[in-house]
Amino acid sequence: MQNKEKVLGKERRKLILRTLQEAGRPITGRELGELTNVSRQVIVSDVNLLKAKKQPIIATNQGYLYTALPETAEEYEKIIVCRHEPEATEEELNILVDHGVTVKDVRVEHLVYGDVRASIMVSNRQEVKAFIQQIQQANAPYLLNLDESGIHLHTISAPREEQLIEAEQALKKAGFLVE
Template sequence: MNARKNQILEILQTNTKPVSASAIATMLGVSRQIIVGDIALLRASGHEIHAMARGYVLANKSLYVITCKHDLNDLQKELYTIIDCGCGILDVIIYHEIYGKIVGKLNIYSKKDADQFLAQMENNGLSPLSEITNGIHSHTLSCPTLHHFEDVKAELKDILIEMPYDFTYNKQLL
């Protein structure tokens, strides 16, 4: 049992995308129900494992926040760039004058995830949250290392906003 839990942790640590209980079960030659039980035991023992729509993600990766400003034309480029640098996009955050901090879950770990998000917006005639704040928004990123995060910042330097930033009024502080 301990060996299997260690194998599950290793699988989650080495994958940058969510891994389903069925996929883990196949890799380890056990049932999906056993994996679900093992995940529950791992969580109870202090491992931070998140359940996503497509499987499990170990939350031992470093979390970083970037703040950007761009229009709808650069949205796909932003998402693809973050993914190509090896990071996942957990959420989008805007700061509204009246409502304060608004967080939308994204959980984008691949170009397929990004394409589905963009298609859902387009097919339903929806706009990104950042339209409310003239393109200004933040993302929480899950990156394997600081180096990966630095790569994201270097690739997106043209749309990044450096802090300090006054989100209350959506303007750069002097």
């Protein structure tokens, strides 16, 4: 549903926040811009203002995502350490999502910058495929390339702890898990 008039300032940010909270999926800056009749650049500024006010919004390769979980939902989370060649990234992510796991981010330790983290937010094979395609189309390097050893960390989450354990076992079997 698109408004005919430009939504201004505070009201626009309230609408953006409500839209993200209710969506349960990433929403692109373009979609939010169409909803409020402003440019994507204005949306980027608004989202940054919302983040500065401690709203749990992250930018993913699929759009903006409100990350607060409903209070009734219990989510298990873990950080795992992996190592593989860049060409194995899709396989690694598919192993994780095939176990019902959401891969939230990737993190590497950079010689100059320290910890460098990027959001991934994939939870099924379709999202993994779209993520890999975006990397390839942009000719962007994988973050794991910043560490010459290929070691990187992922924050993973799942509704059941067993899913995390099973995913780790599958990564170990594939030779990706660093213990």
